[in-house]
């Protein structure tokens with residue numbers, strides 16, 4: 001990724017192109033380090049299309065470098081090594097100071113931008129959280145699939161097995177046809193003939209099971225990693241925040257929009273999981289598998305009916 005950061009009066013300027021910088025009258029492409037004294041670093045760049053070092057004694061092409069100014073006001077670009085080797089100055093100290101300044105300013109910029117978008121972002125989060133069939137609804141309903149008192153003990157057990165299943169496919173045991181008995185014995189020579197009289201038949205596949213496996217993710221994406229970060233940014237007093245703290249907050253703030261869109265995708269997947277048609281295999285298993293009672297399927301149907309009620 002190409003980037004050029006220039007120190008400006010208000011902070012940093014990232015808008016300048018390489019052409020704009022080098023077309024400055026005081027910028028030279030061939031500076032003799034023996035005739036000039038280095039004064040300061042005014043910019044840093046990373047450009048994939050290598051740039052030649054501006055020192056007449058070097059001219060080595062490099063990807064990263066510093067924009068420097070001399071005591072006589074001449075500007076050029078040099079690599080890290082050249083600054084140290086060709087000038088009688090503690091270049092490493094200048095580099096450290098510039099990076100520290102740059103990191104603080106980049107973080108500050110992120111914080112200010114996030115602050116300016118506060119209401120807009122908060123509205124977006126609120127809508128996803130509290131909207132009809134939103135994140136709160138999805139989280140509540142997904143949690144209820146773990147709750148025996150909501151889905152019934154048998155459905156809770158089936159759902160718990162589903163969480164560990166990779167396919168989401170549900171089966172019931174049925175009577176095998178003669179051909180199926182022979183086929184099962186052929187495939188499993190050690191199988192007893194009495195056991196081969198029964199066969200597992202699929203009643204369908206429950207999709208999007210990952211939403212119940214990862215249901216806490218929704219809370220993290222929207223609350224911990226978006227809303228709480230947004231509020232921390234809102235309350236952040238930049239002038240009284242240390243650079244490491246500001247950097248850490250800016251890093252989190254940069255993730256907010258990504259987290260929001262991930263949570264939207266998650267809610268959509270939760271809706272697809274909670275669709276009656278998707279959960280039908282559970283109902284069929286409860287109805288058709290002899291190990292379950294009518295009460296089991298009735299309990300689960302009550303849950304199905306409750307899904308879209310609140």
Ligand SMILES: [Zn+2]
Nearest residue numbers: 053058079082
């Ligand atoms: Zn050089």
